[in-house]
Amino acid sequence: MSRTRTTLLRTAVVTGAAGALALTAVGPASAETEVAEPSTFTSAFTAMATPDMVVNSEGIATMGEPGASGTFTYRINSDTEVICYDIRLTGVTPPYQSPAKTATHIHEADAGQSGPPRIAFPNPEDDGSGTLVSTGCLQGPFTTGVVTDGADTGDGFTLAQIEADPSAFFTDTHTSTYVPGAVRGQLQSIPVGGVETGAGGTSLTGTDDGATGPVVAAVGGAALLAAGGAVALRRRTQQQ
Numbered sequence: 001m002s003r004t005r006t007t008l009l010r011t012a013v014v015t016g017a018a019g020a021l022a023l024t025a026v027g028p029a030s031a032e033t034e035v036a037e038p039s040t041f042t043s044a045f046t047a048m049a050t051p052d053m054v055v056n057s058e059g060i061a062t063m064g065e066p067g068a069s070g071t072f073t074y075r076i077n078s079d080t081e082v083i084c085y086d087i088r089l090t091g092v093t094p095p096y097q098s099p100a101k102t103a104t105h106i107h108e109a110d111a112g113q114s115g116p117p118r119i120a121f122p123n124p125e126d127d128g129s130g131t132l133v134s135t136g137c138l139q140g141p142f143t144t145g146v147v148t149d150g151a152d153t154g155d156g157f158t159l160a161q162i163e164a165d166p167s168a169f170f171t172d173t174h175t176s177t178y179v180p181g182a183v184r185g186q187l188q189s190i191p192v193g194g195v196e197t198g199a200g201g202t203s204l205t206g207t208d209d210g211a212t213g214p215v216v217a218a219v220g221g222a223a224l225l226a227a228g229g230a231v232a233l234r235r236r237t238q239q240q
Contacts, residue, residue: 043192118169
């Protein structure tokens with residue numbers, strides 16, 4: 001009887017250990033995670049998204065939602081694979097729709113061309129004023145939920161690719177009425193703190209108290225000039 005109990009105990013321990021190993025093997029490290037805002041950034045980008053920039057999957061111009069617009073501002077730390085996003089949409093009418101896991105993306109493609117999503121962001125929600133807003137920070141590796149040739153379109157993607165050629169990427173959001181895109185805009189680089197690093201980007205060090213500071217205001221001001229639209233970029237203290 002004692003030998004039987006010992007055998008059963010050993011079996012349970014081995015089985016439990018195998019289960020723990022299996023859980024570890026399929027852990028959450030395979031997809032992006034929400035993280036706190038880093039203290040430094042290597043680059044920043046903006047896009048003024050409009051309905052006339054939308055093209056369908058075949059690269060044919062396809063009008064988005066009339067009267068809609070969007071301001072997409074991204075700050076990147078390519079050393080740690082963190083991207084912070086500030087997305088604001090006006091005149092866009094949910095519900096959202098996309099074959100990806102969300103309907104708000106950065107795609108890889110030149111202006112006027114279609115291309116695969118590389119990063120999927122949380123869809124903007126009404127902030128109470130009628131503006132749809134999504135803010136936060138994600139850390140790679142990135143996945144989109146779109147599989148092409150057996151691989152997710154985010155597999156192998158790095159933020160350094162955006163820094164190397166931002167004009168080869170666009171950002172957009174898709175709705176059930178405007179599936180190819182409600183609005184779309186091509187990324188363009190903006191200064192981050194106004195200090196060139198000579199390493200494909202610029203350097204920004206955040207304030208110690210986490211409040212909105214002159215460095216972030218400079219990023220917003222540059223976006224205004226570069227995009228010809230109003231960008232109110234704010235720091236976001238995120239609790240995990």
